[in-house]
Every structure is written in structure tokens, then in C-alpha cells.
Amino acid sequence: MKKVSFLLLFMILNVFSRAEEGMLIPTLLGAFESDMKAMGMKISAEDIYDANNASIKDAIMHFGGGCTSEIISDKGLLLTNHHCGFSQIYSHTTVENNLAKYGFWAKNLPEELKNPGLTATRMVRIEDVTAQVLEGTEELSDSEKGQKMMTNIALLKANAIDGTLFEAEIKPFDFGNSYFLLVKETFRDIRLVGTPPKTVGKFGGDTDNWVWPRHTGDFSVFRIYADQDNQPADYNENNKPYTPIHHLPISLKSREVDEFTMVFGFPGTTNQHTISTELDFIINKMRPSQIKMRDLSLSVINAAMKKSEATEIMYASKQARIANAWKKWIGQIDGLKRGNAIKKKVDYEDSYTSEASTKEEWNTEFGEVVSDLRALSTKYNMSDFTYNMYVEFVFVGPEMFKRARALNDLMTLYNEGETEKLTKAIEEEKSSLSGFYDQYDINIDKDIFLLQSEYYTKVVDSKFLPASLLNNDLSELNTEIYEESFLVNQEAYLKVLNNFNKYAKKKVSKDPGYKLFVELDNVFNDYLLNDLRAYYGTRNQLMKPYVKGKYEMYPEAKHWANANSTLRVTYGKLEGSKPSDGMMYTPHTTLDGVIEKYNTGHEDFDLLPRMVELHKAKNYGEYAQDGELWVCFTGSNHTTGGNSGSPVINGEGHLIGVNFDRSWESTMSDYMFDASRCRNISVDIRYVLWMIDIYGEAPHLVEEMTIVR
Numbered sequence: 001m002k003k004v005s006f007l008l009l010f011m012i013l014n015v016f017s018r019a020e021e022g023m024l025i026p027t028l029l030g031a032f033e034s035d036m037k038a039m040g041m042k043i044s045a046e047d048i049y050d051a052n053n054a055s056i057k058d059a060i061m062h063f064g065g066g067c068t069s070e071i072i073s074d075k076g077l078l079l080t081n082h083h084c085g086f087s088q089i090y091s092h093t094t095v096e097n098n099l100a101k102y103g104f105w106a107k108n109l110p111e112e113l114k115n116p117g118l119t120a121t122r123m124v125r126i127e128d129v130t131a132q133v134l135e136g137t138e139e140l141s142d143s144e145k146g147q148k149m150m151t152n153i154a155l156l157k158a159n160a161i162d163g164t165l166f167e168a169e170i171k172p173f174d175f176g177n178s179y180f181l182l183v184k185e186t187f188r189d190i191r192l193v194g195t196p197p198k199t200v201g202k203f204g205g206d207t208d209n210w211v212w213p214r215h216t217g218d219f220s221v222f223r224i225y226a227d228q229d230n231q232p233a234d235y236n237e238n239n240k241p242y243t244p245i246h247h248l249p250i251s252l253k254s255r256e257v258d259e260f261t262m263v264f265g266f267p268g269t270t271n272q273h274t275i276s277t278e279l280d281f282i283i284n285k286m287r288p289s290q291i292k293m294r295d296l297s298l299s300v301i302n303a304a305m306k307k308s309e310a311t312e313i314m315y316a317s318k319q320a321r322i323a324n325a326w327k328k329w330i331g332q333i334d335g336l337k338r339g340n341a342i343k344k345k346v347d348y349e350d351s352y353t354s355e356a357s358t359k360e361e362w363n364t365e366f367g368e369v370v371s372d373l374r375a376l377s378t379k380y381n382m383s384d385f386t387y388n389m390y391v392e393f394v395f396v397g398p399e400m401f402k403r404a405r406a407l408n409d410l411m412t413l414y415n416e417g418e419t420e421k422l423t424k425a426i427e428e429e430k431s432s433l434s435g436f437y438d439q440y441d442i443n444i445d446k447d448i449f450l451l452q453s454e455y456y457t458k459v460v461d462s463k464f465l466p467a468s469l470l471n472n473d474l475s476e477l478n479t480e481i482y483e484e485s486f487l488v489n490q491e492a493y494l495k496v497l498n499n500f501n502k503y504a505k506k507k508v509s510k511d512p513g514y515k516l517f518v519e520l521d522n523v524f525n526d527y528l529l530n531d532l533r534a535y536y537g538t539r540n541q542l543m544k545p546y547v548k549g550k551y552e553m554y555p556e557a558k559h560w561a562n563a564n565s566t567l568r569v570t571y572g573k574l575e576g577s578k579p580s581d582g583m584m585y586t587p588h589t590t591l592d593g594v595i596e597k598y599n600t601g602h603e604d605f606d607l608l609p610r611m612v613e614l615h616k617a618k619n620y621g622e623y624a625q626d627g628e629l630w631v632c633f634t635g636s637n638h639t640t641g642g643n644s645g646s647p648v649i650n651g652e653g654h655l656i657g658v659n660f661d662r663s664w665e666s667t668m669s670d671y672m673f674d675a676s677r678c679r680n681i682s683v684d685i686r687y688v689l690w691m692i693d694i695y696g697e698a699p700h701l702v703e704e705m706t707i708v709r
Contacts (some may be wrong), residue, residue, distance in 0.1 A: 021638050021673040022560035023267050023568035025173075025180065026057055027126050036571050040260030040651040047653055048264070048569065051125040055130035056653060058245035060264050060646075061187075061224075062121040065565075067223070068265030068646040069120060072250060072655065073704035075241030076224035077193065078120060079688070080645035081660045082201030083324075085220035087317045088115045089195050094311055102608070103197035112191040112223055114235050118191050120224055122245075123567045124166055124183040129156055133179040134172065156181060164264035165231060173561040175273075175543040182566060187232045189225035189239050194698060196220075196691050197608055202320075203594065205604030206503035209327050210664045211583055212630045214681050215594045218660035219688050221701065248647055249706040250685055251654035254625050255574060257587055261635040262571045263659050263680065265646030270670050273547055275370070275503070276345035276376035279671060283336050286385050287329045289459050293392040294326035304444050306567065314439050322396065328667045335668030335677070338580070340512040344672065350375075356555045364550035373542050386464050387528055392522055393456050398449040399440060403487040406432075406519035407508065414504045422500075430497050437490040446482040452472060464527055466519030469514075477512070485513030563640055572636035577679050579665040588633040588684070589613055614695060622709070623690040631687050633657060634679040639668055648682045654708050657682035 024032060033045040049057045063069035067084035071077065082089070092113050093100040097366035106112045123573045133152050157168040167184045195201060200217035205304050208214055224242035225463040227233035256411050274282075305312040336342075349370045406429055413422040420486040453474050457465055467475060486492035496503045508514060551559055576587040595615050596604040620629045635648065639659055648657035659682045662669065666678035693702045 007110065010267065021675055022080065022558055023563050023570050023638060023640075024560055025126065026246055026569055027051075027128065029569060032571075035074050036260070036262075038402070039571065040258075041262070042651045043653045048262075049126075050384075052261055053553060054246045056246065056248070056264060056649065057123060059248045060123070060266075060567065062119075062123075062184075062266045062530075062565075062567075063222075063645055066120075066268070066642065067644045068642065068659075069327075070264075070645075070647040070655065070658075071224070071244045071247040073247055073706070074243060074706055076226070076244060076703065077247075077704055078190070078222040078224055079647075079658060080220060080222065081658065082195060082198075082216075082218045082220045083320060083660070084645045085192065085195065085222065086320055088192055088222075089220060090119060090313060090317050094193065094315055095313065098309075098313070098314065099195065100198050100313065101468065103195055103200070103696060104192070105194040105562065105692070105696045106192075107698070109241065110615065112193050114189070114191050115222075118190040118222075118236065119186050119188055120222075121184050121186040124185055125181075126567065127160075127183075128178060129170060129180040129181045132156055132283075145559065154691055155376050155572070171341050171564060171566060173564070174541055174547045174551075177548050178561075180566070185232060186227065187224045189233060189235045189244065191223050191225060193221040194692065194696065194699065197698065198316075200318065200611070200691060200695075203605065203607075204597070205600065206323050206327060207604040210331050210661060210667060211683060212634060212663040212679065213589045213593060214661065215506050215589050215597060215662070216632065216683065217687060217691055218683050219658050219691075219694070232365055247706065248583060248649070248655040249653070249707045249708050250689070251652070251656050252622060252686055252689075253649055253708065255588070255630065255633065255656065255684075258573045260571065260651035261574050261637055261656070262569060262649045263635075263637040263639055263643060263646045264569055264644045264649060265567070265659070266565055267568050267570075267640045267641075268565050268642030270563040271639050272562060272671065272673070273543060273550075274345075274378055274671055275373040276342055276349055277374045278381065279336070279345055279383040280342050281385070281672075283333055283342070285381070289385070290388060290392055290588055291329050292455060293389070293397065293452055296455060297397055297448045298323055298326065300444055300447040300451065304441065307351070309537065311416055311441060311444075314441065315444070318439075329410070331664035332667040332670070334669060335448055335665050338665075339668055339672060339674055339677070341668065341672045351550065352553070353613065356549060360548065362553060366553070369546045369549065373546060373616050374538065376538055376542065382461070383528060383531035386460055387524075387532055389456060389460050390520065390524055390528070394451055394517070397452045398445050399436075400445055400449065400487050400513050401487065401517055403493065404514050406486070407514055408517065409519065410500065411504060411508060412702065414500070424467060426500055430494065433490055433494060441486075442482060446478060449478050450478040450565055453478070466523050468516045468519055476514075481513045481516065481613055487511065487513040565642055566638050570638045572638070572675075572680075573634050574633055575679075576679055577636075577663070577665070579663070579677050585634065585663075585679070588637075589631045591620075591629040591631055591687075594631060610695060614686045619694060620690060621694050623686040623694075625686070629687060629690060630684040632681055632683055634663065634681055635677070636675055637680045638669060638673050641681040643680070652708075656686050657684050658688065 029045040029048055047055055049055055059071040061069045063084055069078045069080035072079050089100050093610040140148060153170045156170060160168040160181055167186060168181060170179055170181050172179055196217050226242040227239055230243050233239055233568055242294055256562045301315050305315055321385055353370050356362045357640055410422060411427055453469060457469050482488055494584055537690050574587055576585040578584050598607045623629060634703045639662060643659050646659040647655050648659055648686055650656045661681040663679045663681060669678045689702055693699045
């Protein structure tokens with residue numbers, strides 16, 4: 001019998017004793033069904049995913065392309081997170097009609113609010129098409145192989161949706177070791193039905209974000225509309241509520257510690273295979289600088305929002321987007337350091353290389369891949385750092401750059417002589433201006449620019465800095481841009497667009513804001529792009545055999561593909577955790593804790609009077625458990641961004657919660673999952689129903705649902 005290393009033995013035993021890690025492709029659930037049933041699941045794998053019959057997967061929707069939602073009635077009622085519906089909620093919010101502050105519940109269908117551009121997508125079926133994608137490529141060169149694969153993919157997609165209104169895409173998994181066909185149905189008329197007040201949906205604010213114990217009612221309610229044939233359609237007053245193939249029954253039964261939980265959704269991105277040298281760089285160099293860039297912008301935005309209700313409404317959605325990753329990264333660094341992630345990575349990689357040496361064919365294919373990946377990241381880490389700083393500055397920082405990017409697209413069409421396309425693009429840009437400038441404060445943007453440009457020039461190597469940042473007093477450059485650039489003034493910019501052919505010849509290129517953007521863009525294209533292509537391209541090429549080696553050399557281990565915004569299942573238990581010595585987290589919180597935080601007087605824990613009154617009266621209806629109203633609970637499910645809004649489903653296939661976050665200790669799980677520490681956070685469905693029924697006085701919505709008592 002071949003000797004098994006202690007590290008490998010530990011890894012295998014750990015996998016089977018703590019089976020919560022992994023984001024599983026639903027078509028592969030059969031291999032894990034017995035494990036799931038041992039943990040308390042009473043339904044079958046086919047009840048979860050069945051391509052030919054109604055199953056739970058038909059109630060799971062990709063919400064807006066970035067979150068998850070679930071259908072909870074036979075009239076297309078859709079449940080997701082408050083933060084997933086945040087931009088839609090605020091698009092309907094004004095100072096005079098402050099839906100975000102006070103909440104909103106449509107009393108009937110005509111009162112439900114349309115949301116142009118919002119979509120909800122159902123996964124029709126998932127199919128492993130690896131063999132078909134690679135068919136006929138065995139003896140071809142790399143370029144010929146790529147072309148043949150593109151041809152195969154195009155044919156597979158066309159055949160998959162022939163005669164239907166569906167869409168299809170084929171995505172690589174495990175860095176191209178496998179390919180899956182995804183057939184989808186996208187609904188385009190999604191209306192806002194209701195939202196709790198922000199004192200509930202965002203209770204705890206940045207203070208509690210990524211933290212346990214949590215008391216946030218992070219949910220909102222929408223509805224899918226379809227045409228008279230129950231098919232996806234653009235918004236139309238004559239559209240009807242969608243009749244779904246399946247909707248989730250809702251359980252009001254008492255929860256139990258260690259009961260089975262399953263999260264079903266569309267996780268965005270994980271990086272479980274990241275090599276040790278790259279992770280070291282991320283922890284100690286890149287993340288701290290990204291955090292600092294966001295520190296600077298948040299310091300300006302947060303101060304301005306406190307001074308004005310109008311500014312708070314204007315910047316709430318932007319602030320939330322910036323702050324979410326900012327605080328996540330802080331916890332991520334801490335978790336990875338506490339979990340000794342670098343050493344664990346190094347030990348695993350060394351064991352991998354050692355294992356590869358035990359067979360000639362393994363050594364040939366996998367023996368050098370770890371050293372090659374380490375050398376590659378060491379060579380290109382600083383290029384990657386510069387790129388990420390560029391993204392923080394130009395894409396996340398001052399909003400002036402957003403208009404500069406749009407203008408640059410127009411200038412490209414102008415210089416290429418694309419007259420017809422240019423005319424259309426100018427009209428599209430003009431139509432977007434009011435939406436942008438109505439939510440824009442030049443003074444906020446000016447202050448962010450100065451703070452970020454000062455830091456950017458300190459941390460980025462001078463060879464990657466454009467002349468405008470190197471050769472100017474940054475305070476003077478700041479004044480010049482925000483006093484002279486037409487990009488920061490709607491009227492001036494509109495004048496340029498209305499006379500574009502005239503101004504494109506000279507005025508545009510002299511604009512100080514646009515000039516700086518072009519310089520930054522040129523630096524990216526001239527000095528960074530080739531390095532990034534070499535780095536990312538070679539890394540992906542090396543990752544393919546590296547991951548393949550994991551499957552071949554460790555066949556008994558539990559393997560799963562990195563999250564890539566496709567439908568996945570993760571399972572675990574409703575349980576607390578012990579994140580550090582002397583600290584024990586209970587698995588749920590209650591309304592009592594909401595009031596306790598409110599009584600501290602902290603601004604992030606504000607409440608409207610009605611919440612206090614209902615708590616004092618203990619008016620919980622049928623939604624309490626042993627006299628307490630549960631608010632949130634934690635589980636050992638492996639989740640990430642994109643799982644926001646995902647249903648938490650019990651062993652009987654019933655909805656018990658809505659996933660919305662992870663604990664701070666868990667943000668490390670994008671790179672390394674630790675089942676003893678990592679916990680997902682969900683709002684209890686009974687709190688959701690209590691907010692709708694009793695707090696929100698909208699019992700007609702609960703009456704739509706299938707309730708299991």
C-alpha cells in the first residue's frame with residue numbers, strides 16, 4: 001500500500017468530518033446526496049435539480065446579474081436582499097417621498113414600481129459538454145484548437161436554444177478542464193413590491209457590516225411580470241404576474257441548532273487555488289493599499305452624507321458599494337493571517353509537488369507547476385498591484401473619470417470615422433447625463449480626487465505615473481480640473497456633445513480632466529497591458545494542470561470548481577462558532593438585541609418608533625419561537641459575493657432564511673475555507689414575514705405564500 005503523507009491524511013479526514021466546504025454544480029449533487037442526507041436532508045438530489053421536471057432550481061433566480069433571489073409565491077413574488085435592491089429602492093426615493101427611510105409596501109398590483117433594466121434569470125438546465133467542446137481538437141495546434149473549440153461552442157449553443165426563447169452560454173470550469181452549457185430564461189419586467197425602512201434593511205450600517213452578532217433585516221420584495229403567454233417581455237402595463245414552475249414553501253417551524261441548511265444561488269468569484277506567493281502579496285501589499293484608497297473616499301462621502309438628507313439619498317448606493325468591499329478586505333486580511341493561510345498554502349503546495357514525484361506521468365505533467373506558478377506571481381505581482389491601484393483610482397474613485405471614459409469612447413468613434421455609430425453614441429450619452437449629474441456633487445468629487453491622487457502618487461512607481469500627476473502640484477491640478485473641466489458640469493458637457501464635431505478637434509483634448517484620463521489610459525495600455533496579458537494568460541495556462549493534478553492525485557478529496565456566477569449548491573448546518581480563544585458565538589439573534597443596540601444611541605442603530613412600540617408590546621404574532629422573534633442566524637455554508645439574496649433551505653426543501661453576509665472571520669473563505677470559523681449570515685424568514693405582515697401591515701403578500709406551520 002502506498003504511504004500517505006500526514007498532510008494528505010489530515011486533509012482527507014478534515015474534508016469528510018466537515019463537509020460544508022464547496023460550491024457544488026447542481027448536476028453533480030448525486031455524488032454528495034448520501035452525505036447531505038446524513039446531515040439531515042430529507043429530500044432527494046432530483047428534488048433540488050431536475051432538468052426535465054419542476055424542482056427547487058426553478059425557483060432560484062439570478063437577480064440583476066449580481067445577486068440571487070427566490071420565488072416565494074405562485075404569482076411570481078420575488079425575495080432578495082435589501083442591499084441587492086438598494087439602487088432600485090433609492091431610484092424611487094426622494095426627499096418628499098422617502099421610501100428608503102420609511103419603507104414601502106404596494107397595496108395592490110398597480111402600485112408596484114417598475115425598474116427599467118432590472119432582470120431576473122432562471123437556469124433552465126446545466127449540461128457538461130466538455131467532450132463536445134473538445135471534439136476534433138486532439139491533433140491541432142493551439143491556434144487551430146482555439147478556433148475549432150469556438151466553432152463547436154457556437155454550434156452547441158445554437159442547437160441548445162433552437163425553437164425557444166432561451167439564451168445559452170458555455171463557460172469553462174476548473175481553468176478549462178471542463179465546460180458546461182448553461183441554458184437560461186431572462187425576465188425583463190421586475191417590479192418593486194416592498195422594502196422595510198433603511199433602519200431595518202441597513203440596520204447596523206458599516207459598524208455591523210461583515211460582523212456577528214448581526215440584527216439586520218436585509219431583504220426586499222419584487223415581482224416578476226410576464227406577457228399573456230407567461231413568457232419574458234419588456235415592461236408593459238398589460239403584463240401579468242409570472243406563474244412560476246416552482247416556488248419555495250416557507251417554514252414557520254421552530255429552528256434547531258445543527259439542523260441541515262442548504263444555500264442555493266449564484267456565487268460570484270472564489271480563488272481557492274491561488275498560489276502562496278500571490279496570496280502573500282495580496283495580504284501584505286495589495287489589500288492594504290486598496291483599503292486605504294477606499295478609506296480616503298469614504299472619509300469624504302460619509303462626512304457629506306451626515307450633513308444633508310439630500311446628499312444621503314444621492315450617495316447612499318455609492319457609499320454602500322465602496323464600503324462593502326472595503327470592510328470585507330479588512331476582515332479578509334485578518335482572517336487569513338489568523339488562519340495561517342500562507343503556511344498552509346506552502347505546506348500543501350510542497351506536498352503536491354512531492355506527490356507528483358511518485359509517478360513518472362504525474363511528475364511530467366504536474367511536477368514543475370507549483371514552482372512555475374510561484375515564479376510567475378513573483379515576477380508580475382507589482383504589475384498586478386499597479387493595475388489594481390489604477391482600478392481603484394479611475395473606476396472606483398472620482399466620478400469625473402466615469403464621464404471621461406464615456407467621452408473617450410466617443411473620441412474613438414470620431415477618430416475612426418464611424419459617423420453613424422458616433423451619432424447614436426452621442427445621443428445615448430446625452431440621455432444618461434441627467435441620471436448622472438442628479439446624483440453628483442462636485443465638491444465631494446473634488447475632495448476625493450485630491451486625497452486619492454496624493455496617495456496614488458506615493459504608492460505607484462513613478463514610471464507608471466502620467467505627466468499630469470508627476471509634474472504638477474496636485475492641489476493646483478485639483479483646482480484646475482474642478483474649475484475648468486466641462487466633465488464636472490452638465491451644462492458645459494452637454495454643449496460639447498451638441499457640437500461634438502467642432503469641439504472634438506481641439507477643445508476635448510485640452511480639457512484637464514479628460515487629458516488626465518487619457519494619460520492614465522495610455523500608461524495602462526503602453527506599460528501595463530502586456531505584463532497583465534502575460535501574467536493572467538500564463539497563470540491560467542499553469543492553473544489548468546495544477547487543478548487537474550489535484551483531481552488526479554487526490555481522488556478521495558472533495559473537489560469543486562471556483563465560483564463563476566453560475567448556479568451552485570452549498571450545504572451545512574445552522575450553528576454558531578468559536579472564532580478565537582475565549583469567544584463563542586451563538587447561532588441566532590433576536591429582536592431584543594435590536595433594541596439593545598438601539599439603546600446605545602449609535603447612529604448606525606437608529607429605529608423608527610413603530611419598531612420600539614411593537615417590541616414593547618411583544619406583538620410577534622405567529623412568528624416567534626419560545627417567546628423570541630429571531631432576526632438572524634448563522635450557518636456553516638460556504639458562500640461568497642453573489643450569494644446575497646440566496647435562499648437558505650432546510651432538509652425538507654422549505655425556505656427558512658435569506659443569506660446576506662458572512663462573519664468577518666469568514667471573508668477569508670474566498671481563498672481558504674475553514675469550516676470551524678467560517679459562517680454565513682442569514683435573516684430569518686419569520687422576521688421577514690413579521691416585517692411584512694405586522695410591521696409593514698401588508699398581510700395580503702403573506703397570503704400569497706405557501707406557509708408550512
